[in-house]
Amino acid sequence: MSTVAIAGAGPVGLTAALSLARRGIDVTVLEQGPRLATESRASTFHPPTLEMLRDLGVVEPLLRAGLVAETFQYRERGGDAIATLDMGVLARDTAFPYRVQCEQSKLTPLLLDALPGTAEVRFDHAVTGVAAGPRGVAVSTSSGIVHCDWLIGADGAHSAVRHSLGADFTGSTYPGRFLVASVEEDLESVLPGIAPINYVFDPDEWLVLLRTPDHWRVLLPTAGDTPDEDELRRLPSRLDRVADLGRPWRIAHATLYRVHERVTPHFRTGRVLLAGDAAHVNNPLGGLGMNSGIHDAVRITDALADVLSGAPERVLDDAARRRHTVAVEHVQRTSRANWSHLHGHEESYRARLRALAADPVATRAHLRKACLMDSLEPAG
DSSP: EEEEEEOOSSSSHHHHHHHHHTTOOOEEEEEESSSSSOOOOOOEEEEHHHHHHTTTTTTHHHHSSSEEEEEEEEETTTTTTEEEGGGGGGGOOSOOOSSSEEEHHEEEEEHHOOOOTTTTEEEOOEEEEEEEEESSSEEETTEEEEEEEEEOOOOOOOOHHHHTTTTEEEEEEEEEEEEEEEOOHHHHHHSOOOOOOOEEETTOEEEEEEOOOEEEEEEEEEEESOOHHHHHHHHHHHHHHHHOOOOOOEEEEEEEEEEEEESSSSSEEETEEEGGGGEOOOOOTOOOOHHHHHHHHHHHHHHHHHHHTTTOOHHHHHHHHHHHHHHIIIIIHHHHHHHHHHHHHHHHHHHHHHHHHTTTHHHHOOOHHHHTTTTTTOOO
C-alpha cells in the first residue's frame, strides 16, 4: 500500500511525486499511457515555476534544454511593436528574471529521472474509478486496484479522478478553437525585431508567435463550427498572411483544440486532492495553465507532507482553498483579459502598454502579476 498515489505522469503529477518523494514519502504514480506523453501544448515557464523546479533539483537541465526569453512583445498585426517588456526589472525579485521557452515534454523526463527510490511510476495504469473512505483510497485502474492513504488527481481536464468524485467542473467553452502550428522557419529573419514571445493584436485575426528550442509556434483563432480538415487545409494560406516567405511554409505539425474555462469547487474531498487541469482549465494566453498546475502540485504536496508529519489537516484544507482562489482570481481572470485585449480595438489599451513599457516600476508590477508571482503566498 502506497502512502500517496498520483494519477497522471504529466508535469503536474511528476512534480507532485518528486516533491513528496524528496520528503521521504512513498509515492506511486499511475499513468494511463505506455510511456511519458510526447504532446507539448505548454511551452512557457515563468520565474516562480523555475524557482520551484530549482528547489526540486531539475532547473539546470531544463535551462540547458530550453530557450531563455528576457523580453516579450505586444505587436500590431502587419506593423511594428506596440511595447516590448523587459523581464530584467524582476532581477531583485527572483533569480530567474526571464521566461524559459521549452516544451513540457522535455520537462517530464527530467522529473522522472530525478525521482528517488521512494517513488514508483506505473505505466499502462489508466484510472477508471475511485473509492475513498476515512482511512484510505482504493483506485481502480486498467491494470488492477491500487490502495493508498491519499490520492492526488493530476490526470488532466478529463480527469477520471474528478469524475469518480462526482465533482462539478463549472464554467464555459470559448466560441472558437485555437489552431497551433509548429513551423520550421526562422521568423526573426522575415519579421525583424520580434521577440521570442509575441502577442499580436488584430480585431479580425489576432495571433501569438512563440519561439521554442525546436520550432516557432503560431497560434491562430479559428471558427468553432468548421470541419478540422478544412481548417488544416486553409492553414498554409493563413500563414502566408502572417509573413510572405515567397514559398510554402514548412509546417512540422498542427493541432486544433477547443478552449475551456472551468474550475471544480473543491480541490480537496476527504483523502482525494485535485491539481492542475484536473481542477481548473483556462485559455493558454499568457502561459498560465501548466505553471499554475505546477504551483498547485508544490503547494498541495508541501501541505500534505506536513500533515503526514503531524500537522493538523486544516493545513491541507487551507492550501486547497488557496489554490482554488488562485485559479479563479488570478489564472482565469488574467488569461480571460489577455484573450479580450488581443482581439479588441481599444487604442487606449495600446497606449497603456506603451506607457507601461516606458516605466520600469509599472513594468515590474505588471510582470509580477502576469507571471503569477503575486499569486503565491509566502512558503510557510
